[in-house]
Amino acid sequence: MSLHHSTNLTSFSRDLLMLGFLRQVGDYTRDTVDAARNIAQGLAVTFDHFQRRPVTVQYPYEKLIPSPRYRGRIHYEIDKCIACEVCVKVCPINLPIVDYEPGPSKKIAKVLRNYSIDFGVCIFCANCVEYCPTQCLSMTEEYELTSFDRHNLNYDSVALGRLPTTVSTDPSIRPLRELAELPKGELDPHNVPVNQPAYGPQPKQVLNPTMLS
Structure with a gap:
């Protein structure tokens, strides 16, 4: 057993x-x-x-067109600013400097003296643009902000108010589209017109599906 x-x-x-x-x-x-x-x-x-064939961009004579939602230099319109400091409160690093003095009345509580942003510190999160109640701030496609002196990156209201330049409208350069913005089947931006539609839906069409029809 x-x-x-x-x-x-x-x-x-x-x-x-x-x-x-x-x-x-x-x-x-x-x-x-x-x-x-x-x-x-x-x-x-x-x-x-x-x-794929290698694509060489002959910078600075040729430049890539930034994407439609690119976050470049911030444009500032001093005529719209009410010195509410909302941009300072929503900024992760409290970056914008709003210099103002008390206004003459309750209706005009603040009188703006100067507005500045240091692009050497800015992280380009666009919170200030999104939450501005008067829409005096906007993102541009300018990205050439380099300087030998970092103090030159501190833009005052005059420098921020300069009208932005775009790659597409600059007559001194040849604009080229990025690979993601090319039509279907195209791999070389040199052979594609700037105004030719890209492959797939664009950001505005994604946000508003009725534009696809």
């Missing part, structure tokens, strides 16, 4: 070992298939880039 019982235990242990081995083989096979799938996806992207 004990010999038969011992034989059953040995057979049961052998079955457990076999199940464990089969489970390990299954896990190894699944991991191998996943690894092969990931490698195939990476190679597909690599082979896709092999078919």
Whole structure:
């Protein structure tokens, strides 16, 4: 009886070992298939880039057109500003400097003297633009703000009020569209007109689906 019982235990242990081995083989096979799938996806992207010709932008004679929602230099309209300091309150780093003096009456509580933003510190989050009650702030597509002196990046109300320039309307350069803004099947922006529609819906069409029809 004990010999038969011992034989059953040995057979049961052998079955457990076999199940464990089969489970390990299954896990190894699944991991191998996943690894092969990931490698195939990476190679597909690599082979896709092999078919593309290199595109060189001859900067500064050629410039890429920023995306429609690009956050560049902030434009400021002093005539609309009421010195409410909402931009300072919503700024993550309390960046805008609003210099004002008390107004002559309750209706005109503040008289603005100067407004400045240091673009050497600004993170271009656009909170000030979004929450401004009078819409005196707006984002432009200007990105060439480099300077040898960081103090020159502190723009006052005069510098902020300068009308923004756009790549598309600058006659001294050749505007080029980014790869994501090209029509379907086009890979070289040099051969595509600026006004030709891009492939896929644009941000305004995504926000307003009725424009797609």
